[in-house]
Amino acid sequence: MALDTAPAVKELRQILGAKVHTGVPARTARAHDRSHHVWSLPDAVVSCASTEDVSRALAVCFRHGVPVVPIGAGTGLEGGANSSTGNVCIDLSPMTEILHLGVQDLDATVQAGVMKSALNAAAAPHGLCFPAGPGVDASVGGMASTRASGTNAVAYGTMRGNVLGLTVVLADGTVVTTGGLARKSSAGYDLTALFVGSEGTLGIITEVSVRLYGIPETTATAVVPFPTLGAAVSSVSAAIAAGVPLSRIELLDDVMVGAMNSYSGLSLKEAPTLLVEFEGGPAAVSENVSRFEAIASSRGALSYEFAADPLRRDALWQARHDALPAAAALRPGASTWSTDVCVPISRLADCIEETQADIAASDVLAPIAGHVGDGNFHLAFVLDPAVPAVLEVAQAVNERLVRRAVAMGGTCTGEHGVGIGKTSALRLEHGEGVRVMETIKAALDPKNLMNPGKVL
Numbered sequence: 001m002a003l004d005t006a007p008a009v010k011e012l013r014q015i016l017g018a019k020v021h022t023g024v025p026a027r028t029a030r031a032h033d034r035s036h037h038v039w040s041l042p043d044a045v046v047s048c049a050s051t052e053d054v055s056r057a058l059a060v061c062f063r064h065g066v067p068v069v070p071i072g073a074g075t076g077l078e079g080g081a082n083s084s085t086g087n088v089c090i091d092l093s094p095m096t097e098i099l100h101l102g103v104q105d106l107d108a109t110v111q112a113g114v115m116k117s118a119l120n121a122a123a124a125p126h127g128l129c130f131p132a133g134p135g136v137d138a139s140v141g142g143m144a145s146t147r148a149s150g151t152n153a154v155a156y157g158t159m160r161g162n163v164l165g166l167t168v169v170l171a172d173g174t175v176v177t178t179g180g181l182a183r184k185s186s187a188g189y190d191l192t193a194l195f196v197g198s199e200g201t202l203g204i205i206t207e208v209s210v211r212l213y214g215i216p217e218t219t220a221t222a223v224v225p226f227p228t229l230g231a232a233v234s235s236v237s238a239a240i241a242a243g244v245p246l247s248r249i250e251l252l253d254d255v256m257v258g259a260m261n262s263y264s265g266l267s268l269k270e271a272p273t274l275l276v277e278f279e280g281g282p283a284a285v286s287e288n289v290s291r292f293e294a295i296a297s298s299r300g301a302l303s304y305e306f307a308a309d310p311l312r313r314d315a316l317w318q319a320r321h322d323a324l325p326a327a328a329a330l331r332p333g334a335s336t337w338s339t340d341v342c343v344p345i346s347r348l349a350d351c352i353e354e355t356q357a358d359i360a361a362s363d364v365l366a367p368i369a370g371h372v373g374d375g376n377f378h379l380a381f382v383l384d385p386a387v388p389a390v391l392e393v394a395q396a397v398n399e400r401l402v403r404r405a406v407a408m409g410g411t412c413t414g415e416h417g418v419g420i421g422k423t424s425a426l427r428l429e430h431g432e433g434v435r436v437m438e439t440i441k442a443a444l445d446p447k448n449l450m451n452p453g454k455v456l
Helices: 006-019 024-029 051-064 116-126 140-146 191-195 229-241 254-264 282-298 310-321 323-328 345-362 390-407 423-430 433-444
Strands: 044-047 068-071 088-091 098-102 107-111 163-169 175-179 204-211 218-225 248-252 273-280 305-307 335-342 368-371 376-383
Touching: 006 044, 006 051, 006 088, 024 044, 051 068, 051 088, 051 163, 051 204, 098 116, 107 116, 116 140, 140 204, 163 191, 175 191, 218 282, 218 310, 229 248, 229 273, 229 282, 229 345, 248 254, 248 310, 254 310, 254 323, 254 368, 273 282, 273 310, 305 310, 310 323, 323 335, 323 376, 335 390, 345 368, 345 376, 345 390, 376 390, 390 423, 423 433
Parallel strands: 044 088, 068 088
Antiparallel strands: 098 107, 107 204, 163 175, 163 204, 218 273, 218 305, 248 273, 248 368, 335 376, 368 376
């Protein structure tokens, strides 16, 4: 029998007034992320502007036994913010205040809905930046919730290492704070690490304290095509082993390069290609560019383009960040399904080459891009609506990809999160560890109201 949410929605209106929306347009706009996974309309959307709003909303839903699904910018790729009938959506996008900017301490505290671009705009006049997180603009709360990372992770780490503290609202409306602004602590359990990556299943993150970094004095990008994927990956492994500091290292297969050329107006050689970025003082950058060029040349690099001009660099990286729509544009009218895994760097070439062979044998279009510096890569399945069976084929390729990665000592997702899409892979990867996760979930969310059906 369907859950009657009307009493809860009525009480929410009494307490939060116009912040509660039940119209179809409002519910549709906040019902899903960018993934291909299923969703349906929530019964109501609560637009929260503060931790207090979230706390009051969760207290009401807890009393009535109504599930809640949080959403921020909605940029996720595994259905982690997708709603369903019978739940209330907690919309964090109005929470856009930068609460603290610690210029001397290199930190900031922001509300969950603050976009990465907005934080960087506020930090830039002070010579600071927040480089962690994905290339796409996303909310800081969402990035913390999914333990996100992206092209800069090889130099700056993932959200796990860049979150200093949190404010979290638990299922019954209780507000807790974790961590702080100190750079280290031995006080008690690491609750910050527990909530980072929990995807709203243990509590809703409403405020995040993060590390900031100085803006590099000089930045340069190299474009290096190779005859084989293995040669490209081995160049990166050799550079890392030699201590060459690299701030971004992206691998593109030949299909993805072709897609980017067409979509972004580039003219790159359609071969396995590295985009490599260097940061630091001018002399250090020049030296490291030369060191990497020597390593790449010794492994058969086909050419070596050095891009110091900011406009050229921006165009290259924008094209990389537009890889998903570029892949979709390969077949007009198609949609995409982006999936990712992460393996030890020593197994990366093997994993990608085996995956490419599987893609070819399965007759599915799925360009590859990867954060080669940390062993993470992505498939962009191009789903033609005129061929319904392609989704089943993609699902089978994805399942084999996950099993391949885990067998190589890797993980089912390096940065997208589990959401709806990879719940079945979690037990394959963690075994009895999932039972421990379920115990924690039951302790913090005894009624299973917090983003149910996600992660576990």
